[in-house]
Amino acid sequence: MLKVTDLSVKRGDNIVLENVNFNVHEHKLISLVGPSGCGKSTLLHSIIGFVKPLKGLVELHGKDLINIPIEKRSIGIVFQDNTLFPNLSVRENIEYGISTWEKGHRDNRVNELLDLVGLRAHESKLPHELSGGEKQRVAIIRALAPQPKLLLMDESFSSLDPVLRHKLREEVKEILKSLSMTCILVTHDRDEAMNFSDEVIVLNDGRVQQYGTPSEIYLRPANQFVAQFFGSGNIVAENCPSKLREGYYHKVEISDEGEVETIVVRKVFSNGFFYYDLQIPNSQTRFNHIACAHDFALEERVKVDLCEAWSFLDS
Amino acid sequence: MKLVTNKKVGDYSYLFFSIIALLPIIFLFIEGKDIPQKDIESWTFVLNDVVPGLLKNSFQLVILSIIGSSLIALPLAFILELTDIPARKVWNVTTVLPLAFPLYVLAFIYVGFFEWAGPVLTFFREAGFDTLGNMKFKNAFGVAFVFSLGLFPYILLPIRLVLKKVDFKLYQASRSLGKSDGHFLKKVLLPLCMVPMFAGCTIVGMEVMADFGAVSVFNFDTFTTSIYMAWSSLFSLGSATRLSLMLLTFSLLLFFLESHISKRQVPLISNESQEAFFKLKLLPKMAALSFLGIVTFFSLILPIIQLVLWSYHAWKNELSANYFSLIKNTLMLAFSVGGSILIISLILVYAERNKHHKRWLPLFRSFFLVGYALPGNIVAVGVFLLFMNILGTSPMEMGLALVIIGLTYRFLSVGHRTISPTARLINPNFEKASKSLGKKRWTFIFKVWLPFLRGNAIYAFLFVFVEVAKEMPLTLMLRPIGHDTLSTKIYELTSEGEWERAALGALFLVILGMSTVLLMSLKGENHAEGH
Numbered sequence: 001m002l003k004v005t006d007l008s009v010k011r012g013d014n015i016v017l018e019n020v021n022f023n024v025h026e027h028k029l030i031s032l033v034g035p036s037g038c039g040k041s042t043l044l045h046s047i048i049g050f051v052k053p054l055k056g057l058v059e060l061h062g063k064d065l066i067n068i069p070i071e072k073r074s075i076g077i078v079f080q081d082n083t084l085f086p087n088l089s090v091r092e093n094i095e096y097g098i099s100t101w102e103k104g105h106r107d108n109r110v111n112e113l114l115d116l117v118g119l120r121a122h123e124s125k126l127p128h129e130l131s132g133g134e135k136q137r138v139a140i141i142r143a144l145a146p147q148p149k150l151l152l153m154d155e156s157f158s159s160l161d162p163v164l165r166h167k168l169r170e171e172v173k174e175i176l177k178s179l180s181m182t183c184i185l186v187t188h189d190r191d192e193a194m195n196f197s198d199e200v201i202v203l204n205d206g207r208v209q210q211y212g213t214p215s216e217i218y219l220r221p222a223n224q225f226v227a228q229f230f231g232s233g234n235i236v237a238e239n240c241p242s243k244l245r246e247g248y249y250h251k252v253e254i255s256d257e258g259e260v261e262t263i264v265v266r267k268v269f270s271n272g273f274f275y276y277d278l279q280i281p282n283s284q285t286r287f288n289h290i291a292c293a294h295d296f297a298l299e300e301r302v303k304v305d306l307c308e309a310w311s312f313l314d315s
Numbered sequence: 316m317k318l319v320t321n322k323k324v325g326d327y328s329y330l331f332f333s334i335i336a337l338l339p340i341i342f343l344f345i346e347g348k349d350i351p352q353k354d355i356e357s358w359t360f361v362l363n364d365v366v367p368g369l370l371k372n373s374f375q376l377v378i379l380s381i382i383g384s385s386l387i388a389l390p391l392a393f394i395l396e397l398t399d400i401p402a403r404k405v406w407n408v409t410t411v412l413p414l415a416f417p418l419y420v421l422a423f424i425y426v427g428f429f430e431w432a433g434p435v436l437t438f439f440r441e442a443g444f445d446t447l448g449n450m451k452f453k454n455a456f457g458v459a460f461v462f463s464l465g466l467f468p469y470i471l472l473p474i475r476l477v478l479k480k481v482d483f484k485l486y487q488a489s490r491s492l493g494k495s496d497g498h499f500l501k502k503v504l505l506p507l508c509m510v511p512m513f514a515g516c517t518i519v520g521m522e523v524m525a526d527f528g529a530v531s532v533f534n535f536d537t538f539t540t541s542i543y544m545a546w547s548s549l550f551s552l553g554s555a556t557r558l559s560l561m562l563l564t565f566s567l568l569l570f571f572l573e574s575h576i577s578k579r580q581v582p583l584i585s586n587e588s589q590e591a592f593f594k595l596k597l598l599p600k601m602a603a604l605s606f607l608g609i610v611t612f613f614s615l616i617l618p619i620i621q622l623v624l625w626s627y628h629a630w631k632n633e634l635s636a637n638y639f640s641l642i643k644n645t646l647m648l649a650f651s652v653g654g655s656i657l658i659i660s661l662i663l664v665y666a667e668r669n670k671h672h673k674r675w676l677p678l679f680r681s682f683f684l685v686g687y688a689l690p691g692n693i694v695a696v697g698v699f700l701l702f703m704n705i706l707g708t709s710p711m712e713m714g715l716a717l718v719i720i721g722l723t724y725r726f727l728s729v730g731h732r733t734i735s736p737t738a739r740l741i742n743p744n745f746e747k748a749s750k751s752l753g754k755k756r757w758t759f760i761f762k763v764w765l766p767f768l769r770g771n772a773i774y775a776f777l778f779v780f781v782e783v784a785k786e787m788p789l790t791l792m793l794r795p796i797g798h799d800t801l802s803t804k805i806y807e808l809t810s811e812g813e814w815e816r817a818a819l820g821a822l823f824l825v826i827l828g829m830s831t832v833l834l835m836s837l838k839g840e841n842h843a844e845g846h
Binding site: 048 | 494
């Protein structure tokens with residue numbers, strides 16, 4: 001449905017995106033993840049047309065978008081925050097994109113969307129009278145009102161507090177699924193990407209590092225960056241003294257029957273569990289954030305059980 | 316327990332002094348209620364023969380000036396804030412500098428230009444355009460033209476402030492929703508500008524109603540000129556008081572209208588993006604630049620050139636010992652008022668430091684600061700009445716002290732609003748920490764509080780200094796006989812059509828004014844950067 005081919009974007013003297021390629025299938029929820037400054041938002045803005053690429057193709061349903069003006073692309077966007085028109089009421093904001101529709105049709109569409117997010121009672125309020133979560137709900141249905149072919153969400157949940165963020169994410173996912181929308185969410189939050197999307201694109205330094213389902217990427221990361229950013233981060237180097245096989249371990253468990261001995265170098269307590277950073281003696285190899293209900297002391301020796309090692313695809 | 320009592324004493328003192336500060340206005344009402352026997356005849360004349368014309372003139376002038384200023388300000392605000400116009404920093408300055416011109420200076424420059432014997436009409440007559448060459452400039456349109464050139468920044472600045480805060484993402488969202496630039500302009504940007512525009516228009520209205528000097532140059536009768544006439548020619552304090560009351564009613568109406576309108580502004584979040592909303596193509600860009608150029612030419616360049624030329628012709632004859640004494644009088648007056656306002660503002664701001672949560676504070680604070688919303692003539696009459704009742708004789712015997720008190724009352728707000736916002740940034744816990752370290756209140760004030768406000772205090776002093784130097788009606792009405800300042804001398808000379816002779820003093824005032832306008836825009840930029 002959306003096909004990006006060899007897309008490169010330059011800002012000043014810097015290449016922000018370099019030969020980016022991917023295909024998005026219809027009705028899929030996609031997350032675009034990566035660290036700050038990796039080019040996620042630039043990629044999103046190139047798709048909608050806010051940024052003009054240096055080269056490459058962006059096609060939607062087989063039609064090249066590069067020379068089509070933003071307002072004719074039929075792509076909706078929801079930003080991080082503060083993008084409701086401040087002088088228009090909730091209803092007027094939603095009507096904005098469908099102002100040319102016939103009145104009855106338009107009213108039905110607005111009512112339907114307001115009901116979808118449970119904001120019918122707030123329709124005459126101005127944006128500053130809404131809470132953060134309500135504002136984002138309105139921003140989402142405003143973008144959905146003209147029935148875009150593709151919805152882009154640029155860090156749309158990240159301005160909310162964690163509880164609300166989780167709740168709204170679930171709610172939005174359900175709505176988008178019920179409408180069979182195709183959506184790309186930009187986020188720097190790995191958990192958000194895992195929970196929200198059918199497929200994930202991992203981006204770093206302006207290049208696509210890996211594209212796959214969340215579990216594929218977590219279990220079989222393409223390279224060290226993906227393993228550390230999206231996976232468990234437990235990587236054993238070639239020269240590890242404990243004879244462990246070199247590679248990536250998505251699962252590390254503390255167990256009395258474990259074969260590998262480690263030392264507790266750091267611990268924190270959170271949500272009923274201890275989380276340990278464990279180090280293999282006389283080496284730099286560490287397994288971080290390993291959960292366990294048992295309380296070990298710092299410097300204590302503990303045994304761990306590891307899954308099969310995974311060798312990176314790119315190496 | 317002692318702390319609670321001290322706080323209450325502080326509150327009561329503040330309330331007490333705020334009511335004292337309202338006395339000049341209270342006396343206007345008391346004295347205006349019954350007209351003295353000796354003034355009945357003059358008041359009947361004023362009421363029947365003068366007031367209807369004043370109402371018509373004032374209404375006409377306010378409407379025309381608001382229309383003129385808006386027609387300049389709105390397009391300027393859009394060009395400067397939303398487009399990629401070149402040399403924006405230069406235009407930012409040139410579009411606020413007209414504020415440096417006292418309106419009466421701008422007025423006499425343009426009257427000098429457009430009078431029958433002036434260069435423009437002479438040129439038209441010599442070129443054979445007799446209709447244009449005999450055109451009359453001294454009418455409501457002429458005054459409104461000058462007011463529009465001098466007052467448009469009052470509308471421009473609040474609109475720009477709002478547009479500056481419109482997030483670029485709103486524009487992107489609008490485009491993603493399939494809407495054109497025009498639709499975004501009509502549905503979002505223009506409606507957002509309405510509140511600051513109306514607020515700016517009411518300020519223009521207030522300035523027009525309060526102006527005395529410019530309308531005097533045009534011989535155009537308004538309330539302020541009539542108050543002065545009743546005061547100086549008819550010697551009728553009763554008529555002057557009643558006219559002041561009428562003008563006071565309009566001024567307060569506009570004042571409340573302005574605060575009411577300003578409250579309706581929807582909150583906006585600061586725009587972090589520096590990107591221009593609309594990238595202009597060559598032709599629109601040329602049109603925008605031409606508009607900026609024309610406005611700058613008429614509101615700034617032409618008046619400066621004219622002042623410099625006139626001053627050049629006049630300086631040899633004018634620059635006498637008498638002139639130096641005018642400058643000395645002006646500076647001494649500005650210095651005294653600046654100093655007294657600085658001290659009172661600091662005391663007020665310190666007294667308010669722990670009262671910001673009190674609901675009564677804005678109202679009672681406005682009693683202290685109301686002078687700035689009132690025309691100088693009203694303040695003059697009010698202060699005069701107050702001291703007449705206290706002393707039981709004519710307060711003119713107080714000499715310069717009466718002028719200083721009047722001007723302090725008139726411009727206290729300028730000092731207060733320059734210091735207060737920064738003072739509010741001082742964490743109240745600092746004072747508690749100082750107490751917990753065993754230090755007395757004075758130590759805290761001199762070691763922490765005052766040094767923190769030093770920069771703002773200097774600004775406050777300078778802003779007041781320039782306002783006082785430019786002020787005309789109050790100084791004119793309350794000054795001891797024979798004690799002239801630059802502004803009163805300019806009044807005297809322009810009343811006789813001596814534009815060239817008035818130019819040198821005017822140039823001095825304009826240069827003073829420009830220094831503060833530049834300082835203010837610099838302060839604004841620093842503040843924005845710091846923010």
